Amino acid sequence: MIEFKEVYKSFGDRQVLRGFSLSVQDGETVVILGYSGSGKSVALKHVVGLLEPDAGEVIVDGEVVHQLDREGLTRLRAKIGFVFQFAALLDSMTVRENLELGLKRRGLSRAEIDERIKEALELVDLEDVEDRYPAELSGGMRKRVGIARAIALRPRYILYDEPTTGLDPVTSAVIDRLIVRAREKLNVTGLVVTHDLRSAYTVADRIALLYQGRIRQVGSVESIRNSHDPVVRQFIEGRPEALADVEQAAGGVR
Amino acid sequence: MYRTLSLKVGNWLAAAGRTGHFLTDTARSVRDVPTWAGLTVAQMRRIGVDSVPIALFIAIFTGIVLSLQASYTFTGAVPLYFVGTLVGKTVMLELGPVLTGLALAGRVGANIAAELGTMRVTEQIDALETLAYDPLSYLVVPRVLAAAIMFPIVVSLAILVGIISGWLTAISLLDLSTVEFVRGLKLFYQFKDIWFGLVKSFSFGVVIALIGCFKGLSVRGGAAGVGRATTEAVVASAMAILVLDAFWAVVLL
Ligand SMILES: Nc1ncnc2c1ncn2[C@@H]1O[C@H](COP(=O)(O)OP(=O)(O)OP(=O)(O)O)[C@@H](O)[C@H]1O
Ligand SMILES: [Mg+2]
Numbered sequence: 001m002i003e004f005k006e007v008y009k010s011f012g013d014r015q016v017l018r019g020f021s022l023s024v025q026d027g028e029t030v031v032i033l034g035y036s037g038s039g040k041s042v043a044l045k046h047v048v049g050l051l052e053p054d055a056g057e058v059i060v061d062g063e064v065v066h067q068l069d070r071e072g073l074t075r076l077r078a079k080i081g082f083v084f085q086f087a088a089l090l091d092s093m094t095v096r097e098n099l100e101l102g103l104k105r106r107g108l109s110r111a112e113i114d115e116r117i118k119e120a121l122e123l124v125d126l127e128d129v130e131d132r133y134p135a136e137l138s139g140g141m142r143k144r145v146g147i148a149r150a151i152a153l154r155p156r157y158i159l160y161d162e163p164t165t166g167l168d169p170v171t172s173a174v175i176d177r178l179i180v181r182a183r184e185k186l187n188v189t190g191l192v193v194t195h196d197l198r199s200a201y202t203v204a205d206r207i208a209l210l211y212q213g214r215i216r217q218v219g220s221v222e223s224i225r226n227s228h229d230p231v232v233r234q235f236i237e238g239r240p241e242a243l244a245d246v247e248q249a250a251g252g253v254r
Numbered sequence: 255m256y257r258t259l260s261l262k263v264g265n266w267l268a269a270a271g272r273t274g275h276f277l278t279d280t281a282r283s284v285r286d287v288p289t290w291a292g293l294t295v296a297q298m299r300r301i302g303v304d305s306v307p308i309a310l311f312i313a314i315f316t317g318i319v320l321s322l323q324a325s326y327t328f329t330g331a332v333p334l335y336f337v338g339t340l341v342g343k344t345v346m347l348e349l350g351p352v353l354t355g356l357a358l359a360g361r362v363g364a365n366i367a368a369e370l371g372t373m374r375v376t377e378q379i380d381a382l383e384t385l386a387y388d389p390l391s392y393l394v395v396p397r398v399l400a401a402a403i404m405f406p407i408v409v410s411l412a413i414l415v416g417i418i419s420g421w422l423t424a425i426s427l428l429d430l431s432t433v434e435f436v437r438g439l440k441l442f443y444q445f446k447d448i449w450f451g452l453v454k455s456f457s458f459g460v461v462i463a464l465i466g467c468f469k470g471l472s473v474r475g476g477a478a479g480v481g482r483a484t485t486e487a488v489v490a491s492a493m494a495i496l497v498l499d500a501f502w503a504v505v506l507l
Contacts, residue, residue, distance in 0.1 A: 001299050048384050070279075080386040088377035102385040149385075 018213030081150030302404025317419025338438025370470025405459030
């Protein structure tokens with residue numbers, strides 16, 4: 001289980017998270033929606049200890065992430081796969097070497113590593129790219145290699161940072177199906193950040209809207225789609241002109 | 255005034271703290287042998303072998319100039335075979351290690367800072383961490399070890415070539431025979447001349463690699479941040495070399 005408890009995080013005077021609380025049960029997929037720059041990526045990075053909260057805590061399997069020592073953190077990271085928003089492939093290595101990196105760390109045999117790489121690349125619909133360098137791939141291909149790198153590890157948790165942004169609709173659907181299958185077949189617990197509502201409705205057990213540093217509403221797909229909260233309606237209907245009304249209706253939330 | 259001063263001291267202490275953390279954590283990461291062992295060899299090639307041409311280029315010209323300037327200085331008053339003494343001593347004690355060190359501060363220090371800095375801003379370091387690798391054992395330790403091993407080797411080559419070039423200059427352009435040059439070379443020679451240069455170059459290697467890694471890993475902001483870190487790494491390494499050079503002279507001579 002992943003639990004954010006009243007997390008605060010600022011960069012300089014910019015307060016990004018202001019009392020962010022959310023829990024993700026084992027075996028479910030939770031989608032975080034939110035405006036660009038609202039702190040979704042920042043929230044995800046707290047789960048693997050890439051960022052430390054100014055106040056509050058993130059708890060994974062009962063352990064407070066920012067209190068772990070280096071060995072503890074390494075153990076924690078070994079059960080989490082992280083899909084970066086911009087793929088973050090190591091550019092001095094080929095696609096195969098990128099995928100091998102995490103697998104080698106888990107002490108798998110050569111045969112098993114090859115098997116998993118082949119399987120993971122097939123799952124994201126990529127062929128004949130093993131020996132290419134990231135610079136030789138398109139943005140969407142890189143993104144899919146990033147996803148393959150995380151799922152090849154068969155981790156218990158996968159954190160996806162905008163897995164479908166920048167992909168064509170068909171490839172997006174492939175990735176959505178992959179996320180659903182990871183949960184159904186491998187019982188992976190997923191936390192997905194996205195702007196893509198169609199994708200959110202497909203993969204989510206629950207949806208949470210991050211707004212002004214906190215969770216505005218969290219609930220089933222249905223409850224979010226039928227929400228009466230003006231801020232939520234505004235986001236899912238995508239009406240920029242309503243922003244001012246929303247601020248007022250929200251009772252001066254600032 | 256008081257506040258800005260205390261703010262400055264505070265910043266300075268924080269920086270010192272970060273550096274201290276970096277050093278102790280790196281030292282601890284040396285225990286993680288399986289991670290760095292394979293990577294060190296590749297770094298030895300990049301840091302050491304690839305630096306040989308520039309080191310030898312410098313050595314050749316240093317040898318020529320030293321030989322000619324020595325003979326110019328000694329005209330009449332001092333026997334000419336002292337050219338051998340001066341070339342040998344200066345190349346071994348000072349110019350071999352320091353000129354090579356300064357050139358490699360540019361080549362190796364900048365290279366490391368730019369590479370790690372780019373990896374930092376493109377989240378490649380974060381990616382390594384989430385794959386359960388420790389960037390210190392994976393990136394820093396191999397570079398520091400490779401520099402520590404390869405700098406003395408590169409400097410030895412530079413010293414050898416510098417002396418040979420001084421000797422060739424002496425026998426071809428000056429009125430000096432090989433026998434006389436070697437006589438001068440041996441005149442005040444001590445074994446310490448050799449290992450003094452090697453100890454210095456070992457310390458230069460360690461410091462250049464550490465500064466490059468530290469500056470690279472602490473990059474903030476995009477391409478401009480990488481550029482800034484690279485410049486800072488080169489300047490700081492060059493200064494560190496000169497300070498260390500004086501330090502060893504005080505301690506060991
Ligand atoms: N390392 C950092 N240093 C300083 N500011 C940061 C850092 N990381 C994020 N921020 C700031 O935090 C805010 C939230 O960033 P974040 O990347 O989490 O947004 P996001 O919700 O993921 O947006 P997007 O949907 O566009 O990816 C932004 O204003 C960003 O400028
Ligand atoms: Mg983001």
